[in-house]
Amino acid sequence: MQATQPQLNMNFIGYEAVTGQGDSFQSFAPARNEALTDEFANVSAEQANQAVDKAAAAFSAYAKLHPAQRADFLDAIAAEIEALGDDLIERAVLESGLPTGRISGERGRTMGQLRMFATLLREGSWVDARINPALPDRQPLPRPDLRRMLVPLGPVVVFGASNFPLAFSVAGGDTASALAAGCPVIFKAHPSHPGTSSLVGQAIVEAAQKTGMPDGVFSLLHADNDVAQGLVAHPAVRAVGFTGSRRGGLALLRVAQERPEPIPVYAEMSAVNPVVIMPGAIQENAVKVAEGLAASVVLGVGQFCTNPGLVFLLDSPQTDSFLETVAVKIRASAPATMLNAGICQSYYKGVQQIRVLPGIHVLAEGETEASHDRTEGRATVLTTTAPLFLSNPDLSHEIFGPSSLVVVCQTEAELADCVQSLEGQLTATLFATPDELHQSSVDWIELLQTKAGRVLFGGYPTGVEVCEAMTHGGPFPATTDSRTTSVGTGxxxxxxxxxxxxxxxxxxxxxxxxNANPLGIWRNVDGKMTK
Structure with missing residues (x-):
């Protein structure tokens, strides 16, 4: 059944579709380099507070629902998104400049995440129930009956990401995991894809109504920065989910920490995802490794948070030919539309600031000129030496787009110093032979795991599997809390x-x-896992 077509310019305060009382703005089509005719209006601070108040009122009833009811809600959201059909795909392509195949895959991932959490809820053991029955006769003191489990925090504010208009947006991983936990969600839409956000927001509202969820379990707001920060400061809000820039994430973290009652901000912010390639890996499979690396750099116009922005090599007889293979693939790569003009401009500014430095060399860039009228990004790979890299911390900062910096090191100790100097990362990748690792004076696996939340061996970091074992997080500034993940059931x-x-x-x-374990879940009873 086709879902009811919403007005694209609506905000949703609980079940109510409302026109914002704040400033208006238009959506934009980056591939056309033109504003669209749809006009949106941001909510006022008063309207934002209404959304939080509704979420706070809905929390008690929503948190007490049987897990199967929340699971039905998540499944219903997936079904409503699917029912939007081509309208959703076309709108997301228009507002993001991403190809249809990418958006179709992202829609599938979004529905898969929702259904994955529904499955988690129906199984139920995630609540980590622990039971220590009373021991009234224990000497010298009796033990009382003690039972522990995880309970939801309360209303959560979630911020949409620019680079994933579906999977890290309105019904994305943050929303799905918060709703699964029993927390109402107030979602702040990203201005790069407001129409897409409204479509999905309507789908969630319809799913909530059809499954009997309390009014206020979900709200969708278009909002400016001041109102968005006000959401974080609202005393009824209990946590924040964010994917975006370091500047944006730290601004929200400051607001959350300055509240009379600080709250957690789970922000994914920036990473360069270092790739360490040892000589043995090049000697064994130079062409395959080089071609895979180049493909990972340009995938999605480099607009993945897991883009390999730094590569470390040990100088060897094969290094030049390896780099030439990378260069050939980069030169052949075609420019493509980036998510918006601001991101595109920042990309070229970042590359230019690095390429003019002494000791930085351009290994290769795409031979086809980019159309700036269409906000296209052209791939660029630069090279430098370890001493220069270590002397300039700016070289380790993220450039969001299809670029990478290759650092050629003369010794393994020099290479280890470079990796040790890095900030926290989402991923770190190692290409090496087992013999190299056994003979090395550096414990590369231990070193890389201190820097990243996901360590890859012989692969490429772009592409994040949505599953139970995934960690999408890492030490600061990759995220604000390295103990968590924003992808997977965790x-x-x-x-x-x-x-x-x-x-x-x-x-x-x-x-x-x-005692009867009516949910039939695994529980820890006096140290033993049992049903």
Whole structure:
């Protein structure tokens, strides 16, 4: 069944579609380099507060729902998104400049995430139920009955990302994991794809109504920065999910920390995702490694948070030919439309600031000129030496787009110093032979895992599998909390906290902790996992 077509310029405060009372703006088509006719209006601070108030009122009822009911809600969201059909695909392509195939895949990933969390809820063991029954006769002191589980935090504010208009947006991983945890969501739409956001927001509202969720379990707001920061400061908000720039993430973190009651901000901000390539890997498979590396750099016009922005090589007899293979692939790469004019301009500015430095050389750039009228990004790979890299911290900063800096090192110790100097990352990649690693004086695996949340061996960081074992996070500034992930079922743990119930009558306990185990979940009872 086709979902009801919404007015693209609507905000949703709970079930109510409203026109914003703030400044108006237009959506933009980057591939056409033109503004679209749709006009949107940001909400006022008063309207934003109404959304939070509704979420706060909905929290108690939503948190108490049977897990299967929340699972049905998530499945219904996926079904409503699917029912939007080509309208959603076409709008997302128009507003992002991304190709149809990419958006179609992202829609599938979005629905898959929702259904993955629905499955998690129905199985139920994620609440980490722990039970220590009373020991009234224990000497010298009796033990009371103690039962512990995870419970939802409360209303969560989620900020959409520019580079994933579906999978890290309105119904993306942050929203899915927060709703799964039992937390109402107030979503702040990204201005790069407001029409896409409204379509998906309408789908979530319809799913909420059809499954009987409380009004206020979800709101979609177009908002300026001041109103958005006001959402974070609202005393009823209990956590924040964010994907974007370091500047934006740190601004929200400051607001959250300056509240009378600070709250967690789970921000994914910046990473250069270093790739370490040892001589043995080049000797064994130079062409395959080089071609794969070049493809990873230009994938999605380099607009992935896992783009390999730094490559470290040990100088060897094969280094020049390896780099020439990379150069050939980069020269052949075609420029493509970037997400918006601001991102495109920042990309070229970042590359220019580095390429003019002494000791920086252009290995290759795309031979086809980019059309700046269409905000196209052209790939660029630069090279430098380890001493220069170590002397200039700016060389380790992210340039968001299809570029990478190759650092050629003379010794393994020099290479290790370069990696050790890096900030926290989402990913770190190692190409090496087992013999090289066994003979090395550096424990490369240990070094890389101190720097990143995901360590790859013989692969490329672009592409993040949505599954139980995924970690999409890392030490600061990749994220504001390296103990968490924003992808995979572990993401639900960001929006819960543990509570211990002491000496409660069985009938008053949450279902997950009752003696009969009515949910049939795995529980830790006196140190033993059992159903």
């Amino acid at each position: 993401a639900i743990l960001r929006f819960v906290r543990p509570v211990t119930y002491q000496s409660f009558p069985d009938a008053l306990l949450p279902l997950a902790l009752q």
